[in-house]
Amino acid sequence: MTVHVACLCAAWCRTCESYQQIFEAACAGLPEPDLRVRWIDIEDEAELIGDLDIETFPTLLIADDAHVRFAGPLTPQPETLRRVLRAHLTDATPAKVAPEYAALAERLRTQG
Template structure:
């Protein structure tokens, strides 16, 4: 059985100054993860509105972590490097699906399909 892939997506907006400074933090934290099967996406919710679909993002940055079958985490984070690392480590170690709405599941499915 091939190893499970992991999707980590940060949902932000180009006009958001917090997101602008957070991008380097996000990329650095994701670079620390095991890279085999890892898909990392930085998504501008306005530039990629078709991809976002009906998902309403109100707080930035918002993180989505999903494996091959389920969303493990979906929600806003405080833009602190250690908070991001802690959430990534926790959800990498624990494959328990999160309780999320259909829009988060649909976004994860669309991102998985993009590969």
């Protein structure tokens, strides 16, 4: 099963600028065999984002082939990210999310 982990940020956001290295390092150490990790600039990839309105950075999306496991903003601390990744990579329970997050997850799935 493919698991998508996407961090939604913006190039102009100072928090995102420093968070990108934290995100990439945390994801690099994950044991998932079929993991797709994406850093998505919401302005550069506005078509991919669709109608999803991101108000807080960073925002994380974790989705598998069937549903969204987690979607929402995180505090930009490395331990918070690691805790959320551990919890939602091992627990495939569907999250209750806005339809716009589900639509983004579907677009990520179809991109391969």
